[in-house]
Amino acid sequence: MVTIPQLQAVLDVLRLAERLKFELRHSYTSSGRQESVAEHTWRMSLMAVLMEPYLDKSIDMAKLLKMIIIHDLIEAEAxxxxxxxxxxxxxxxxxxxxxxIEAIESxxxxxxxPLGQEIYELWFEFEEKITYTARVANAFDKLEVQLQHNEADISTWEDIEYDLxxxxxxxxxxxxxxxxxxxLIEAQADQKMRAAGADTVAIRTRVLG
Known part of the structure; x- marks a missing residue:
């Protein structure tokens, strides 16, 4: 049976998580404003749902979604x-x-x-990127970032983001x-950069050798 203190702790963390709705990331949306951490996490979750049938291996979807949702939760404090x-x-x-680390321990x-320990272990599993689930979550993290860059005006890109x-x-x-x-996502970026006059062959050669 759940206790009132346990439910109060859940509410406290939900209140903390509300900050992610206005904690801004470097990426911009296609409308020209900076995206929030919460928006990045939401589309990562959707990416997981849509790609799950196409992964090379079967995966515990509930665990994957928990890991994705939790991985940036610590940014509400950090x-x-x-x-x-x-x-x-x-x-x-x-x-x-x-x-x-201080934020996840908090x-x-x-x-x-047991809830706090579960979240703690999921966060560290994501960070260590050893298990298949963690590697999938990390891949979605990186792919969603690039997808968002592709959708932003290229004037918001920093020079290093051409390489990334x-x-x-x-x-x-x-x-x-x-x-x-x-x-596919890389090809979108390549097309966007070439349309802006960038020499993507030279960039790719510099990055990949």
Missing amino acids: GDVPVTEMMRNPALKLIKQQRE LRMRLGE SFMMGRHVAFDANLELLKD
């Missing part, structure tokens, strides 16, 4: 640090990691046993159909 900023300043990666304490468009391969190499999806 905030979002764009990968472009971490590439310019590698020290930010360590700061980000420490803040996120969530575990808020929710208590061709760097998704290592995130999908374990699954043939995710590689095909990556190829």
Whole structure:
């Protein structure tokens, strides 16, 4: 039987999660505004639902969706640090990691046993990217980011994002159909960059060698 303190903890975390509706990411939408963390997570979840029948292996869909929904929940406390900023300043990666660990430990304490521990373990499984489920979740994370960039006006792209468009391969190499999806999304990016006058052959050569 659930207790009032357990339900209150759930409400507290839902209240915290509301911040993700206005915690902005670097990516822009096709309408010209910055997207929120919550919007990114929602489309990752939809991507999982639509791609699940086409994955190379069967997967625990409930676990996959939990992992996707939870993976950015800690940004309600830790905030979002764009990968472009971490590439310019590698020290930010360590700061980000420490803040996120503190945030997931805080969530575990808020929710208590057993729910807090489940969320804690799912978050670390995603971060470690060892299991098939975690690797699929990570692939959707990277693919959704690029898909959103493709839909944004290219004037919002930073120079490094031209290179990042061709760097998704290592995130999908374990699954043939995710590689095909990556190829389609990459082709969209290539077309968008060429339309803007970019030499995508030179960019691809620089990135991939």
